Every structure is written in structure tokens, then in C-alpha cells.
Amino acid sequence: MNKEVRHTVFIGIGGIGMSAIARHYLRRDVPVFGYDKVASDLTRALEAEGAIITYSEDTSTYPGWPEEYTEVIYTPAIPERSVWRQFFADYRPIKRARALANLANDGRCLAVAGTHGKTSTSAMLVHILERCGMDPTAFIGGIMTETGTNYRLGASDLFIVEADEFDRSFLQLQPWAAAITTTDEDHLDIYSDGNDLLNTFEAFVAQVSGPTFTAKNVLGTEAVGIPGSTAWTSDVRVQDGAFTFTLHLGNELHATALHMPGEHNVYNATLAAALAHHAGAQPQDIAEALKSFKGIKRRFEYHLNTPDRVLIEDYAHHPTEIAALIDSIEALYPEEPVCLCFQPHLFSRTRDFMEGFIDQLSRVDQCILLPIYAAREQPIEGISSEILARGIKCAIVVQPNDLPEAVRNINNRINLVVGAGDIGLCVEPLKAVLS
Numbered sequence: 001m002n003k004e005v006r007h008t009v010f011i012g013i014g015g016i017g018m019s020a021i022a023r024h025y026l027r028r029d030v031p032v033f034g035y036d037k038v039a040s041d042l043t044r045a046l047e048a049e050g051a052i053i054t055y056s057e058d059t060s061t062y063p064g065w066p067e068e069y070t071e072v073i074y075t076p077a078i079p080e081r082s083v084w085r086q087f088f089a090d091y092r093p094i095k096r097a098r099a100l101a102n103l104a105n106d107g108r109c110l111a112v113a114g115t116h117g118k119t120s121t122s123a124m125l126v127h128i129l130e131r132c133g134m135d136p137t138a139f140i141g142g143i144m145t146e147t148g149t150n151y152r153l154g155a156s157d158l159f160i161v162e163a164d165e166f167d168r169s170f171l172q173l174q175p176w177a178a179a180i181t182t183t184d185e186d187h188l189d190i191y192s193d194g195n196d197l198l199n200t201f202e203a204f205v206a207q208v209s210g211p212t213f214t215a216k217n218v219l220g221t222e223a224v225g226i227p228g229s230t231a232w233t234s235d236v237r238v239q240d241g242a243f244t245f246t247l248h249l250g251n252e253l254h255a256t257a258l259h260m261p262g263e264h265n266v267y268n269a270t271l272a273a274a275l276a277h278h279a280g281a282q283p284q285d286i287a288e289a290l291k292s293f294k295g296i297k298r299r300f301e302y303h304l305n306t307p308d309r310v311l312i313e314d315y316a317h318h319p320t321e322i323a324a325l326i327d328s329i330e331a332l333y334p335e336e337p338v339c340l341c342f343q344p345h346l347f348s349r350t351r352d353f354m355e356g357f358i359d360q361l362s363r364v365d366q367c368i369l370l371p372i373y374a375a376r377e378q379p380i381e382g383i384s385s386e387i388l389a390r391g392i393k394c395a396i397v398v399q400p401n402d403l404p405e406a407v408r409n410i411n412n413r414i415n416l417v418v419g420a421g422d423i424g425l426c427v428e429p430l431k432a433v434l435s
Contacts, residue, residue, distance in 0.1 A: 007065040007402035011084045013053060014043045016150055017096055017164070017226070020139040021073065023151040024103065025051050033063055035084045045149075057083040060396035065093045073099040077376050097169030100139060104159040105174045105419060107137070110275050113163035113204060114181030115197075116321050117268045120260065121181055123296050126152055129160070131289035132281040136160050145298040158279060163204065165197065166190060169219040170204050177278050178205070179271040180214040182320070191201060202382045213274040215267065223381055234302050236266055238331055247287045249277045254287035262328035269293075300328065303417075303427055309434045310414045313427055317345040317420035319356030326349035326363050329414065333417070337365040339412040343428070344372045344421035347380040350388060358391035366410050367395040368403065373421025400426055404433040 008025045012020050013034025019042045022032050032051040036043055043053050057292040072093035078085060085093070094102075102272050104111075112122045119142040126138040127146070138152040138160035163170035163178065167190055183201050205212050213231065234253075236245040244257045258269050273286045295301065304311035310333070316322045322342075329338055342361060344350045350357065350372055361367045369385040369392075389395040398406050403426050408417055415434065417427055 003069045003071065003092075004069055005030060006069040007031045007033070007063075007071070009062075009065075009070060009088060010074075011072065011082070011088065011093070012036055012078040012096075013051070014038075014040050015075050015077060015096075016042070016141050016143075017139070017162075018073065018075050019043075019046055019142075020151040021096065021103070021386065022046055022051060023149065023183060024139070024153065026135070027151075027153045031063075031065075033065070034285060034393055035078075052159065059083065059087045064088070071099070076147045078332070082389065095167075095169070096145070097164065097167070097172045100161060101172035101174070103137075104139075107157040107159045108176040108279070109159045109161060109173060109277065110136075111161050111163040111170070111173050111175035111178040111203065111208070112181070112271070112275075113165065115183060116318065117181035117264065118162040118164070119296055119315075120265055120299055121179060121268040121272050122160055124269055124290065124293055125160055125275055127293045128272060128276040128281060128286050128289040129158065129279065130154075131292070132276065132285045134276075134279060134281060140296075140300060145294040145297055154205035165200065165204075168200055171200070173204075173207065175208045175210075177210040177275055178208045178212045179275055180212060181268060181271060183187075189385040196304045197326065197351070211278060213271050213278075224381075231270050233266055233270050233275065236263060241332065247273055247283070247290070247335070249273060249283040249286065252283040254284050256287035256290045258290055258293065260293065261300055261332055262324055264324040264327075298424060300325070303431055304415075304434060308413065311417065311427070311430060311434055312415070313417045315419050315420050315425060317349070319353050319360050322357070322360040322418065325416070325418065326360060329416070333414050336414050337412050338414045339366040339368065339407060339410045340364040340416045340418060341370070341407065341423070341430075343370040343421045344385060344388065345420040346375055347372055347377050347383045350385075351380055351383045354383075354388065354391075357388060361388075361392045361395065363393060366412065367392050368406050368410075369395060369397045370400055370403065370419070370423060370426075371397070373419065373423075375421065404429045408433045 010022050034053045047149040072088045072091040074093050075096050110119050123144050129136045135154040135156040136158035140150045142160045232248045233245045242257045242259045245254035247256050298315045301313045314325050316325045385397045
């Protein structure tokens with residue numbers, strides 16, 4: 001860092017990535033001031049942990065910490081023209097990606113990259129290394145069910161981070177080892193095309209000092225890792241609501257189970273196991289740790305699971321992720337009718353993957369769409385949930401307040417709440433009408 005950090009400021013502190021870094025400084029007894037547009041469960045938790053947070057543009061709420069001892073971190077989700085970005089312009093503010101790299105690059109950084117599955121894989125890796133007594137520090141893009149947080153402070157020099165391809169953020173990292181889950185086309189508001197995205201992933205791999213674990217054809221190569229060994233699985237099957245399989249690491253194989261549905265999560269678990277093995281964890285301990293992994297909130301999270309009603313929330317917001325979700329549902333609940341409530345995320349993503357969304361959402365019996373969640377974007381003419389619904393069989397569009405009644409009228413046992421926006425706010429009203 002270029003300055004002695006005695007105080008920190010977070011512009012957009014309520015973001016999942018920003019809040020994890022804020023927690024790191026709070027746990028290190030560095031005062032935190034933050035701004036966000038609205039209060040949320042995350043910001044309220046940060047306030048309970050000691051952060052000073054404002055939800056207004058009144059700059060007099062700032063404690064007045066001097067520039068030479070204050071690190072200002074911002075997320076691009078808060079535009080440069082905003083009052084707080086302008087207020088701190090002379091403080092040499094840095095992006096979230098740079099702030100994360102400043103922390104992680106000082107240790108042995110284990111980075112998980114990929115357009116899907118970063119959070120699940122990273123969280124599994126945290127759980128494995130913790131259970132193996134290796135005490136990592138971790139910054140996770142989701143709330144881990146077991147701990148209720150997206151951050152872990154450890155005493156070792158191991159740092160677990162998600163290497164985010166958005167805005168080419170992961171090129172700030174200098175990992176000791178890495179894993180890549182997938183390289184599907186996404187973020188085409190940032191990348192010119194799929195080749196641009198792939199080239200950027202290859203640039204990321206070039207910055208990894210040790211092995212990069214991935215599947216065949218993800219980057220056009222076989223999996224690489226510990227010289228002379230591989231990580232893979234066999235005998236994958238569904239048993240009592242879990243995916244059981246045999247984990248092969250080096251010359252050892254051990255039976256294990258994952259209580260996080262989907263063969264794609266078995267693949268993610270294999271990547272996490274490979275990284276843990278490289279870090280020094282023993283194969284038998286890795287297999288045992290996976291059995292007790294409890295998952296991540298909003299990733300195939302059960303809110304109801306009775307003989308009469310099932311309500312599952314999932315963060316899927318890309319056609320590939322929705323395909324994996326529906327595959328998991330079909331494996332666990334074969335031939336049962338499914339009601340899927342989906343909030344498209346970003347106008348650009350809806351436009352770029354319109355046909356993919358139509359193909360996947362047409363697989364369920366009933367589809368209820370909410371209006372597009374704009375996030376950082378302005379509306380795009382001709383792109384809306386109504387346009388998307390025209391191509392999907394049995395699809396309707398409703399406002400969030402009308403969603404519970406629409407689901408109750410459909411009256412299916414299996415109900416899914418899907419999306420990366422604020423559709424999670426509908427979960428409690430849905431539970432009320434379904435219970």
C-alpha cells in the first residue's frame with residue numbers, strides 16, 4: 001500500500017465483495033466508515049460489528065479522518081458522478097479489486113475464477129482448510145450457511161479469494177495456485193466477445209505462480225496440478241438427497257458426499273479438493289470435510305422442505321446456471337411439476353442470452369417472471385421481461401408484490417425463487433402463503 005492505513009472508507013459497502021473486505025479491517029481493529037444507497041441485512045450486520053454507515057449523501061456524516069491515513073475503497077456500482085465518489089476524489093481511492101489484491105497478494109493466494117461456481121467452490125475450500133486445521137483467511141462472494149458470514153480471519157498465510165472476471169478485476173491478483181470453474185460467455189458489456197473473455201482468462205492463468213486446476217476444454221487443456229497426479233471423481237450418484245461419489249486425489253481415493261445438489265457442484269468440490277491438496281491437506285481429511293459442508297445462502301437454499309411444499313432459492317442468473325439448477329431439480333424430484341420464479345438480472349444480459357433463457361425456462365411447467373433487475377444499467381429499448389415471456393411456454397410477468405398470490409394460485413409442490421437481484425425479498429412472503 002502507498003499509505004499507512006489507520007482508517008478505511010467503503011463507497012458501496014453493502015456489496016457482498018465490499019462487505020467482506022470491510023469485515024477484514026473491522027476484525028483487525030481498523031475503523032470503517034461506509035456509504036450505501038439503502039440499508040440491508042449486510043449493512044446492518046456490519047453496523048453491529050462496529051462500522052459507521054450512512055445511507056444519505058450528506059457528507060457531514062463523515063468522521064473527518066485525514067487523507068494520509070485513510071484508505072478509500074469503491075465499487076464501480078457507485079458511479080463516479082456520485083456525491084461520495086466526488087467527495088473523496090483527493091484521497092486517491094482504489095477499486096475493490098485492487099484493495100482485495102493488496103491483501104491477498106501478500107500471502108499464499110488460492111484464487112477461484114470462472115463465470116459460474118466461484119462462490120460455491122471458494123466456500124467449500126474454506127470449509128475444507130478450516131476442518132483440516134490450516135486456518136485460512138477468506139473473502140467469499142456469498143454468505144456461508146454454517147458461519148453466517150462471507151469472511152474468515154485466519155492466522156496462516158493462506159488467502160482464499162474469488163477471482164472476478166467482471167471489469168477484468170482478477171488481473172490484479174498474483175495467485176499462488178488457482179482453479180477455473182467455467183469460461184462461458186458473460187459480461188458482454190465488458191468484453192467484446194467470447195474470445196476476448198477467453199484471452200483475459202488466459203492472461204489470468206499466466207499470473208498464477210503455481211498450478212491452475214480446471215476441467216478439460218475449459219481453457220482447451222487437460223487439468224493441471226500437482227506433478228504426476230490428478231484430481232477427479234467417480235461413482236457419482238444421488239442418495240438420500242445428497243450426491244455421493246469417490247474422490248481421487250493423487251494415488252488415494254476416498255468415498256465422500258456433498259449435501260449441495262447438482263453434478264456441477266461435485267465438479268466444484270473436486271476443484272476445491274485439488275486446491276486444498278496442493279496447499280497440504282491430506283486426501284482422507286478432505287473427503288471427510290466435504291461431508292459436513294452446509295452450503296451457501298441463495299445457492300440451492302431450502303426455505304421449505306416438507307411432503308407438501310418445497311421452496312428453494314438460488315442465485316442463478318445465466319442460462320448455464322439455470323440449466324444446472326433444473327438438472328438438479330429433475331434428479332431430486334423426477335417428474336414433479338415445477339414453478340420457477342425468475343428475476344432477470346441486467347438488461348444487457350437478458351438481451352445477450354435471450355434465446356438461452358427461453359430454452360431453459362421453457363423446461364419447467366410454470367414460469368413467473370419479475371421485471372428485470374437493472375443494477376448498474378439503464379433500460380434498453382425492446383428488452384423486458386414481457387418480451388422474454390413471449391417465448392416461454394406457461395410464462396407470466398408479475399410485480400414483486402403480486403408474486404406470492406401467483407405462486408399460491410399455481411399450487412405446485414416444487415417452487416423455485418431464482419435470480420441475483422432483490423428477488424430474495426420475496427422469499428418470506430412466499431413462505432407465508434405456502435406454509
